[in-house]
Amino acid sequence: MPRRPFGQEGQQQASLGEEQLVEKQLKDLGVSPTVIQKLKSRSMLTMRDMRYVVAMTPDELIDELALTSYEQAYKLQEAAKRIIGYRNTLVTASQLAQQKATAPSLLTTGVKSIDELMGGGLSGGEIYEFAGEFGTGKTQLSHQLSVTVQLPRDQGGFGAKAVYIDTETTFSPERIEAMAKRFGVENALDNIYVYRPLNTGELEYFVRHDLNTLLDQGVRLVVVDSVIALYRAQFKGLEWLSRRQQAINYLLDWLKRWGRIYGAPVIITNQVLTHPLPSGIALKVPAGGNIIAHASTHRFFLKKSGDTWIIECIDSPRIAKGATAEYVIKDDGVWDA
Structure with a gap:
């Protein structure tokens, strides 16, 4: 290696x-x-x-x-x-509940309504999927979390760094600076590592071989924006579908392993595709099929609704399916509606 x-x-x-x-x-x-x-x-x-x-x-x-x-x-x-000092021991359900109750604080999104939807914020070691069409705030929320993770724990942060895997070249230092000013975070750009893989091979190698180096240096939030873009572009045709799904599954599995070992939340943004129904209605659904659906701990769908935006839980072990929160997007990030 x-x-x-x-x-x-x-x-x-x-x-x-x-x-x-x-x-x-x-x-x-x-x-x-x-x-x-x-x-x-x-x-x-x-x-x-x-x-x-x-x-x-x-x-x-x-x-x-x-x-x-x-x-x-x-x-x-x-x-x-x-x-x-890694332990993976058999525990009772009551012991597991106690462990969760005494776990480190949750990571705030900086939006009260979204935090409440998520039960207080994001938990370490879990994968959060944000799916939606262009302009629904997936990247904005990912940027904002890269700032709030730097807040001290008594303000809802982890006092830590972030790594931002930017597969669509949408990372914006200017947006980070505007958000950092809003939250009072100094030198925010210095605490965010940005990696822009050229292809799926670079992406997979980085996650498997390089990501834990950054986690060892104080990173406690991993963002992949977006998880599907390179795979949709570079695995073309139905004959590649099986290999594409296997590759995505392997990538997500490594993200889950690092998240558990280091106690870091993992954010993946996802594109959508149109799914026609026999009735003639076309639904917008997250891309990636069952592979991403099963790998994600919590799945959220983001959409525009009039003058505001809505984030809806579509799958989670502890958040009610269909539960929603409203938000708006401004120049300095995502706010409560």
């Missing part, structure tokens, strides 16, 4: 002390010298790399490190989990 190209030079090259510590911990936890040497040869002996090991499936790990058995992969992953 190539060295990751993001972050400060001193952060790219892990300190010798950190590498030695991780190597010693792996030895103490029973990982074989052969496997440790494979990690060493790929410069994968940092805490960040241990999170990458935990995120992979055993089959991916065997392929990545050229391991010879499933047992080697399992032992390495269990050791990596111990090193980074």
